[in-house]
Amino acid sequence: MSTFEEQDKIGMDAAFQQAYISYKEQNGIPIGACLINNLTHEIIGVGHNERVQKNSPTLHGETSCLENCGRLKANIYKNCTLYTTLSPCIMCTGTILLYGIKRIVCGENKTYEGEIDLLKSRGGCEVIVTDDQRCIDIMDQFIKEKPEVWNEDIGEED
Amino acid sequence: MSTFEEQDKIGMDAAFQQAYISYKEQNGIPIGACLINNLTHEIIGVGHNERVQKNSPTLHGETSCLENCGRLKANIYKNCTLYTTLSPCIMCTGTILLYGIKRIVCGENKTYEGEIDLLKSRGGCEVIVTDDQRCIDIMDQFIKEKPEVWNEDIGEED
Ligand SMILES: [Ca+2]
Numbered sequence: 316m317s318t319f320e321e322q323d324k325i326g327m328d329a330a331f332q333q334a335y336i337s338y339k340e341q342n343g344i345p346i347g348a349c350l351i352n353n354l355t356h357e358i359i360g361v362g363h364n365e366r367v368q369k370n371s372p373t374l375h376g377e378t379s380c381l382e383n384c385g386r387l388k389a390n391i392y393k394n395c396t397l398y399t400t401l402s403p404c405i406m407c408t409g410t411i412l413l414y415g416i417k418r419i420v421c422g423e424n425k426t427y428e429g430e431i432d433l434l435k436s437r438g439g440c441e442v443i444v445t446d447d448q449r450c451i452d453i454m455d456q457f458i459k460e461k462p463e464v465w466n467e468d469i470g471e472e473d
Numbered sequence: 474m475s476t477f478e479e480q481d482k483i484g485m486d487a488a489f490q491q492a493y494i495s496y497k498e499q500n501g502i503p504i505g506a507c508l509i510n511n512l513t514h515e516i517i518g519v520g521h522n523e524r525v526q527k528n529s530p531t532l533h534g535e536t537s538c539l540e541n542c543g544r545l546k547a548n549i550y551k552n553c554t555l556y557t558t559l560s561p562c563i564m565c566t567g568t569i570l571l572y573g574i575k576r577i578v579c580g581e582n583k584t585y586e587g588e589i590d591l592l593k594s595r596g597g598c599e600v601i602v603t604d605d606q607r608c609i610d611i612m613d614q615f616i617k618e619k620p621e622v623w624n625e626d627i628g629e630e631d
């Protein structure tokens with residue numbers, strides 16, 4: 316069993332739970348995230364996309380998670396894993412690069428390619444894509460229902 | 474007189490006013506921003522760094538401004554100028570790239586180099602640095618007083 320095997324299951328379950336809550340309980344976009352300290356294996360915080368709920372263009376799953384974690388010292392981020400149900404966009408990637416988070420686990424990158432190459436090349440990040448069918452299915456369902464909200468979330472015209 | 478001369482003065486004055494309010498009235502980091510619609514020349518929204526005020530790692534001047542603007546359609550961003558008192562970090566640059574804002578006016582890039590090259594190369598952005606002494610001075614004063622808060626804001630260790 317790898318060092319991260321148990322942590323990664325906990326982290327992705329928590330991220331998916333956030334996506335599920337956003338979608339099923341709040342009519343929001345089903346993308347969630349979770350930040351775990353690799354040294355203590357404890358969850359620092361979780362979050363989900365808040366576009367619909369808070370009229371927010373900046374609270375994607377990843378940024379919402381980091382926002383909910385509050386102010387952290389630089390060295391904390393550097394020993395964390397960020398779990399996200401979907402491959403990070405350029406905004407969330409910039410946020411990850413700013414704070415120097417070095418390990419990223421994504422549920423999927425089929426719905427949205429995201430910036431995995433930039434995370435690796437510029438941030439030296441380890442990026443793992445788990446191909447989590449729960450994450451794929453919930454996004455499929457959402458995009459069929461509300462394609463215009465999804466396009467808005469990624470800055471694309473309808 | 475260039476098309477943008479009057480708009481740019483209004484935009485940078487509003488961005489600086491946000492920086493000033495953050496610092497002088499709220500003990501916050503003195504970085505502000507303003508989004509103006511290039512077609513109507515109207516201010517869509519303003520904002521300032523909220524690290525101290527809201528315990529926020531994601532609300533820099535630029536992201537706070539965009540957050541205060543709320544949800545906008547993709548084509549709106551593409552015809553806007555974002556004014557910011559300081560050259561955008563990689564998080565804020567990622568946000569600008571996500572939404573396709575094409576014109577960025579920065580008060581200064583001496584305190585912090587920022588990602589002007591990435592805005593130009595990847596976003597095809599026009600980036601103007603105005604060398605605004607007000608913006609330089611207020612950051613100088615803040616960083617002398619609270620270097621540890623500034624380092625935290627840019628993800629650097631003390
Ligand atoms: Ca909001």
Ligand SMILES: [Ca+2]
Pocket residue numbers: 382383385527528529530
């Ligand atoms: Ca907060």
Ligand SMILES: [Zn+2]
Pocket residue numbers: 375376377403404405406407408
């Ligand atoms: Zn994102």
Ligand SMILES: [Zn+2]
Pocket residue numbers: 533534535561562563564565566
């Ligand atoms: Zn920034």
